[in-house]
Amino acid sequence: MLFLDVKNLFPGMRLARDIHYYDTSKRKMIELKKGTDLTSENIRSFRASNINGVYVDYVPDDLEPVSNIDDGLKNDAVAALKILADNFLNTPESIQALHIQSLSKISSMLVESLLQDRNALINIFNLKKHDEYTYHHSVSVAVIAVAIGMELGFDERTLHDLALSGMLHDIGKVTIPVEIINKPARLTNREFDVIKTHPINAGVHLVKRNLVNENTFKGIVFHHERWDGTGYPNGLDGDKIPLFARIITVADVYDALTSNRPYRAPMQPSEAIEYIMGGCGSIFDVDIVKVFLKKIAPYPAGKKVKLSDGRIATVVRNHPEHPLRPVVKVNGTSEVIDLLKDTNSMNITIKEVI
Numbered sequence: 001m002l003f004l005d006v007k008n009l010f011p012g013m014r015l016a017r018d019i020h021y022y023d024t025s026k027r028k029m030i031e032l033k034k035g036t037d038l039t040s041e042n043i044r045s046f047r048a049s050n051i052n053g054v055y056v057d058y059v060p061d062d063l064e065p066v067s068n069i070d071d072g073l074k075n076d077a078v079a080a081l082k083i084l085a086d087n088f089l090n091t092p093e094s095i096q097a098l099h100i101q102s103l104s105k106i107s108s109m110l111v112e113s114l115l116q117d118r119n120a121l122i123n124i125f126n127l128k129k130h131d132e133y134t135y136h137h138s139v140s141v142a143v144i145a146v147a148i149g150m151e152l153g154f155d156e157r158t159l160h161d162l163a164l165s166g167m168l169h170d171i172g173k174v175t176i177p178v179e180i181i182n183k184p185a186r187l188t189n190r191e192f193d194v195i196k197t198h199p200i201n202a203g204v205h206l207v208k209r210n211l212v213n214e215n216t217f218k219g220i221v222f223h224h225e226r227w228d229g230t231g232y233p234n235g236l237d238g239d240k241i242p243l244f245a246r247i248i249t250v251a252d253v254y255d256a257l258t259s260n261r262p263y264r265a266p267m268q269p270s271e272a273i274e275y276i277m278g279g280c281g282s283i284f285d286v287d288i289v290k291v292f293l294k295k296i297a298p299y300p301a302g303k304k305v306k307l308s309d310g311r312i313a314t315v316v317r318n319h320p321e322h323p324l325r326p327v328v329k330v331n332g333t334s335e336v337i338d339l340l341k342d343t344n345s346m347n348i349t350i351k352e353v354i
């Protein structure tokens with residue numbers, strides 16, 4: 001039997017105890033018997049009625065991974081970015097201001113949605129199954145950046161500016177020839193020099209037209225600076241790099257490494273996390289990385305994973321303070337293992353996400 005928070009419930013899970021509660025939208029008492037298979041409607045009703053969680057004793061093998069932001073908002077963000085990118089260079093100032101305004105509104109909605117659950121770990125997996133990499137990547141970067149900003153105690157206005165900065169961080173790539181952007185092989189030095197112009201190109205354009213504020217601007221222009229001063233465009237080091245840029249760098253690298261690219265397969269989240277940890281003090285600000293590690297879910301609920309004993313399992317719930325040791329359900333059985341708390345499973349590790 002497993003007690004699950006309402007946000008970790010999925011349709012098909014089976015109640016292990018009777019439950020009685022007052023459904024606030026239907027305005028009546030509801031009674032669900034032990035053995036009931038939960039439906040989406042049941043779960044929505046629990047949420048609306050402020051039920052904290054329930055006991056379940058059956059977890060199906062297939063759980064649909066949940067995202068921190070809903071599909072509609074995600075799609076709106078991608079569509080708004082696409083319109084902006086398609087018209088970034090040759091559009092009258094007034095129209096472009098409207099495009100930025102709509103992106104700004106979406107940034108506010110994204111922040112609002114993430115603020116609804118301050119303790120949630122970030123699940124960006126299902127932002128990845130699409131083709132238009134740059135747009136989806138930019139939304140993921142905004143989500144991760146805001147999660148870091150929340151942990152740093154930013155107020156809502158600042159989170160909004162950070163979200164907008166994350167969404168726009170690579171907009172300057174529209175100034176780079178598409179053959180270079182999509183080249184499925186290593187770039188030559190000359191091509192890399194061209195790529196390196198994208199932060200400045202974006203910044204100059206946005207500032208010239210007075211489209212974003214200073215913090216948002218700095219996040220965009222300096223997102224390729226490195227903590228040790230070897231980045232670009234200005235070779236800034238340490239805390240001379242604006243805070244927004246230090247946050248976006250971590251979000252950008254993590255999401256790029258875990259994404260499927262034409263020239264390489266995606267890294268496992270745990271490998272990407274190790275890469276980020278390895279870059280502390282050279283590429284990344286160690287304090288930002290520490291905060292990032294608290295917020296990222298390497299194994300989000302709903303993901304299938306391979307255990308070190310060869311069995312396939314589904315992640316049911318994360319321990320936010322110990323994200324590498326979630327609760328998993330072994331597929332094809334009813335066995336549920338809490339990798340953090342079950343003493344006889346301490347030697348089991350997660351080998352990979354499937």
Ligand SMILES: [Fe+2]
Nearest residue numbers: 169170223224
């Ligand atoms: Fe970039």
